[in-house]
Amino acid sequence: MLENYSSNATTAKIRAKYAQLFTQEDYRELAALRTVPEAAEYISRSARFREAFAEVDPNTIHRGFLEELLYRENFKTYIRLCKFQGLDKQPFFGFLIRRSEIDCILSIINRINSSLDRTFLSDLPGYLIKYLTIPVMELSLSQTYEDLVAGLKGTRYGKVLKKIPVREDGRADYTECELRLRTAYYAELLEQADKEFTGSVSDELKTIILREIDCRNIINAYRMKSYFGYSPDEIKRRSLTYYGIGKKNMERLYEAADPEIMMDMVNHTIYGKNSPDTDNIEVEINSVKIRRLRHYLTGSTNAPVALYAFIILCDIEVSNLVHIIEGIRYGVEAAAIESQLITL
Template identity: 30%
Template sequence: MNFSDLSQNAVLAKARAMYAGTLTNENYVDLANCRTINEAANYLKGRTSYSEAFVSVPNVKIHRARLEAVLKRYMLSRIASLCSFEKAIGQNLYEILLLRNDVDCIITCADYLDSDNIGEYLLFVPDFFKEHSELTMLPLERARNFDELLSGLHGTRYESIIKKAMNGKTEFSVQLLENVLYNYLYTEASSIICEKYKKGKKRDELLDFFRMRSDMKTIESIYRLKKYYGSGSDIHTGSFFNSGITSFSEKELASLLAASSPDEVLELLKKTRYGKYLPAGDMVIERKTAIMQLRINEKQLRYSTHPETVFLSYVGIMENEMQNVTHIIEGIRYSLPPEEIMKYLIKSDDK
């Protein structure tokens, strides 16, 4: 579906206005200095754009799992409110967003296989996503092992995808499940985009968004393999991610795979299109890739003229903010000092 100039301008303006309401470094510092979960909730309610998240939440003491669920629901609701899905972003991108939410729900259920708190999380998933998902949430909520999780996916596309990847040989791990599902997500998203847009800058920007996501996971995989298993590490393992959806040239990817150390991986990465976004500081690889993604998303949100690109960039920025707030809540829960909590946050100005 084509956008009118008016629709384009409206979506672009709204996305950038909502971006202006994201948390500042001062907000993060204030939150990190809260001494209790309830104090953090009250700060978010009274001092930030998250006030709307608490409209239907009683003024009683709120525990960690419920607060995280409330905030997750609000994040998804903000994304949904940015535009009317089918009218503003087109059917194709709409399908990708629903697919992405399914993948997120499955991975979350896998993370909670040994926990009783998953019900809190899924309780606050907006009805829109539940109604349009091919997942049946109740059996996934109740799953306590991988077989039960797979049984809960019976009849969905995800059951066959996971079974094919497992092939009856590989022992289950959440990492393997993530790799399988993200591989499918990025491959399917790219296929949908290529079918919808045959050429043009919009097509290139949308493809680059998912290539970037895929490439960051590939870099994390290569870096970990070199760090923990050495230069002769086997890439034919469930822990290695490579979807084939990439902005790396064959030569660049071959060089990264042939690197003799994690430091060499980073040196080679500097020479790619992602080099200018790579932070120089000494930090874990997941932090580096998260900062790179945030920097790219912020750049695209500010400068792209295509509402679909701006929309996806805003989604990425909101996901990062939600992760930052979750880290703060966890830090408060474990009584970490504010300065220690701040070390876990991902900000684009991190060095």
């Protein structure tokens, strides 16, 4: 009980930060700009990213670095919020670090599979290095999947990846690796939400996490169905096995005859209610997702819930900004850019 009260300041701080997120009007103004330097200048003037851009000249900034700065600011915001009242001492709050570690490992697997030497080093966001619990720089030198697993020995990821069969060419199936790593990640997260918190905090956290998994599963299933023509069994095998809307309901979606029917069925679930009229599955599902997250962020007084929801909202915001910057870079019409944004 007292712990909940002690993190009230973090909740207040998160809400104050939440007010700094870009609004639909901001996105509209940004998408209407014509050049990347103009967009960089606009972003650098915002309260949210002003500090991150303090030493940067928007006129000469590299687009890749601009995007990295946005992601870095998100990560630093997360670190600052966790350290503000010492929340980082609780294992649950390491969720973003663990997620980043999984992304790094998957990048290295991808690099090994595609035989590209050292490209991971260039892609590795420098700001992550000191926060990760795995020796990511050493791992980047791995030449085979076995090297990587050996490097991860003793970590939570080593155990998961060890079980994946290695093919004759020394490589492992990327999709399988991703599925196992993410399954282990969500399993740990749900367990932490259950054990470290009680009552409404635990319930709200588990609901948010399960809904996040649902969204991921629906989007992936739709893609597998429409672009690769996978059967329901294949989709089921490649999806995460946690369900917010229930196993049966999710499997019913997988079993839909075609993507259109599946989307029609989705529209009758909580992920289709009042969703925007768009052909983009990601925009549709995520728009509903962020509405729920906003609801949790503004309604919940629990810091873990507010922080988890806020970090996802920040991620969506940065992905919107990256969309806009790319759109501007390739001369896409402002209206077309806006239609790809998740803003509901």
